[in-house]
Amino acid sequence: MVKTLELKSTVNERPFFNEEHYQYQKALRKFLEKEAEPYFEQWEKDGMIPRDFWKKVGENGFLAQWVEEEYGGMGVDFGFSVIMAEEFEKVGSGLIGFSTHSDVVGPYLDSFATEKQKEKYLSKFSSGEMISAIAISEPGAGSDLANIKTTAIKEDDHYILNGSKTFITNGVQADVYVLACKTNPHAEPVHKGISILIVDRDTPGVEVTRKLDKVGMRSSDTAELYFDNARIPVENLLGEEGKGFTYLMDKLQQERLLTAITALAAAEDMLQTTLSYVQERKAFGRPISKFQNTQFQLVEIATKVKIARTFLDDLIVKHIEEKNIVTEVSMAKYWITEMAREVSNTCMQLHGGYGYMEEYKIARRFRDIPVYSIFAGTNEIMKNIIAKNIGL
Structure with missing residues (x-):
C-alpha cells in the first residue's frame, strides 16, 4: 500500500472548524467528485464551465453561503468560504470563478448595496441564477487602481459609461459586473474621483469584445470588455460617489x-x-x-x-x-x-x-x-x- 503524508485537515486541526464546517466539507467534496471531477478535463478543453453546473452548485447550497437567509443564503461565516475555495481548487484552478463570484464580488454588494440592489442582485448570487464578475483591471491599469481610465459621466438620471476592462474572470458568462470607473476624471487627488457601478450585461453599449486565450486556468472564462456610451441608471451606483477607491x-x-x-x-x-x-x-x-x-x-x-x-x-x-x-x-x-x-x-x-x-x-x-x-x-x-x- 502506498503511504502518503497526511496533510488533510480534520475538524480538530483547523482552528476555525466546528462540526458544521466538517460536514459541509464532506458534502461539498462528495458533490465535486460526482459533478465536477469527471467533466473537468473537457471543461478545460472547452475553455468554459457550463452554466448548468453553476446552477447545480447553487441548488445544492455551495454558492455564496455567507449571504443572509433573507436573500437566499445560509448566513454562515467565512470558514465556509475557505472550504469552498480549497475544495474547488483541488479539482482544478480553472474553477476559481466560483470564489470570485461568491467571495470577491458578493461582499461589495453586501457591504455597500442598498436594500433594493440586494433584492435585485444578491438574492440571485446563492442560487446560481446570476453569475457576476469584478471589473477593475484595464489595458493600461492593473495594480495601479488610481490610474483607471474608464469614465462614467453623470447625465440626468444616468451615467454614460465609456472605456474598457481586461482580464475579467467570469467576464464572458457574467450577467452583472461590479465595475470601478472615474465619475470625476478631474478629481484631486485622483483616487477621489473613483466610484463603483453595478453594470448589467444586457445594457446597450456593454460588449464582451474578446474571450482571452490563457496559458493556464483554461476552463475559467476570462474576457475583455468594452463600453460605448452605455447608459447606467444612477440607482446602480454602489455606495457613494467618489468612495470607490x-x-x-x-x-x-x-x-x-x-x-x-x-x-x-x-x-x-x-x-x-x-x-x-x-x-x-x-x-x-x-x-x-x-x-x-x-x-x-x-x-x-x-x-x-x-x-x-x-x-x-x-x-x-x-x-x-x-x-x-x-x-x-x-x-x-x-x-x-x-x-x-x-x-x-x-x-x-x-x-x-x-x-x-x-x-x-x-x-x-x-x-x-x-x-x-x-x-x-x-x-x-x-x-x-x-x-x-x-x-x-
Missing part, C-alpha cells in the same frame, strides 16, 4: 487572502499527487521515493506547506474576527503564491517526462499556478505594502 481597499484584504488560500490548496494537492507518484514509479529497480534527492526535495516542500498552513489558518481566524491584517495578508499572498510556483516546478521535475504530459495533473498545475503571483495585486505590490507598513 476606499471600497476597493476595504475588500482587497479578503481577495488577497483567498488567493493565498487557493495557492496553498494547490501546493498541498501537488505534494499529495507527487508523493503518490514517486512511491509507485520505479527507476533502477526501486521506487524513486527511495532516492535521497527525492526525499529531501519532498521534505522541503512538506515543511514549507506545513508552515504556510499554520500561518494561513491563523490569518483566517483573525479575518473572521474582522481584525486589520493587511500586512500579514500581503505577506501570505506574496510568499505562498511564490512557494506554490516553486512547488509546481519541483513536482513536475519529480514526475520526469510524464510531468510534461497533459494526462498528468501536475502539467496543468505547472501552467495554472504562475498567475497567482499576478492577480489580486502583483507580488511586487505586496512587497511595497509590507515595506510601507513596517516603516521603510
Whole structure:
C-alpha cells in the first residue's frame, strides 16, 4: 500500500472548524467528485464551465453561503468560504470563478448595496441564477487602481459609461459586473474621483469584445470588455460617489487572502499527487521515493506547506474576527503564491517526462499556478505594502 503524508485537515486541526464546517466539507467534496471531477478535463478543453453546473452548485447550497437567509443564503461565516475555495481548487484552478463570484464580488454588494440592489442582485448570487464578475483591471491599469481610465459621466438620471476592462474572470458568462470607473476624471487627488457601478450585461453599449486565450486556468472564462456610451441608471451606483477607491481597499484584504488560500490548496494537492507518484514509479529497480534527492526535495516542500498552513489558518481566524491584517495578508499572498510556483516546478521535475504530459495533473498545475503571483495585486505590490507598513 502506498503511504502518503497526511496533510488533510480534520475538524480538530483547523482552528476555525466546528462540526458544521466538517460536514459541509464532506458534502461539498462528495458533490465535486460526482459533478465536477469527471467533466473537468473537457471543461478545460472547452475553455468554459457550463452554466448548468453553476446552477447545480447553487441548488445544492455551495454558492455564496455567507449571504443572509433573507436573500437566499445560509448566513454562515467565512470558514465556509475557505472550504469552498480549497475544495474547488483541488479539482482544478480553472474553477476559481466560483470564489470570485461568491467571495470577491458578493461582499461589495453586501457591504455597500442598498436594500433594493440586494433584492435585485444578491438574492440571485446563492442560487446560481446570476453569475457576476469584478471589473477593475484595464489595458493600461492593473495594480495601479488610481490610474483607471474608464469614465462614467453623470447625465440626468444616468451615467454614460465609456472605456474598457481586461482580464475579467467570469467576464464572458457574467450577467452583472461590479465595475470601478472615474465619475470625476478631474478629481484631486485622483483616487477621489473613483466610484463603483453595478453594470448589467444586457445594457446597450456593454460588449464582451474578446474571450482571452490563457496559458493556464483554461476552463475559467476570462474576457475583455468594452463600453460605448452605455447608459447606467444612477440607482446602480454602489455606495457613494467618489468612495470607490476606499471600497476597493476595504475588500482587497479578503481577495488577497483567498488567493493565498487557493495557492496553498494547490501546493498541498501537488505534494499529495507527487508523493503518490514517486512511491509507485520505479527507476533502477526501486521506487524513486527511495532516492535521497527525492526525499529531501519532498521534505522541503512538506515543511514549507506545513508552515504556510499554520500561518494561513491563523490569518483566517483573525479575518473572521474582522481584525486589520493587511500586512500579514500581503505577506501570505506574496510568499505562498511564490512557494506554490516553486512547488509546481519541483513536482513536475519529480514526475520526469510524464510531468510534461497533459494526462498528468501536475502539467496543468505547472501552467495554472504562475498567475497567482499576478492577480489580486502583483507580488511586487505586496512587497511595497509590507515595506510601507513596517516603516521603510
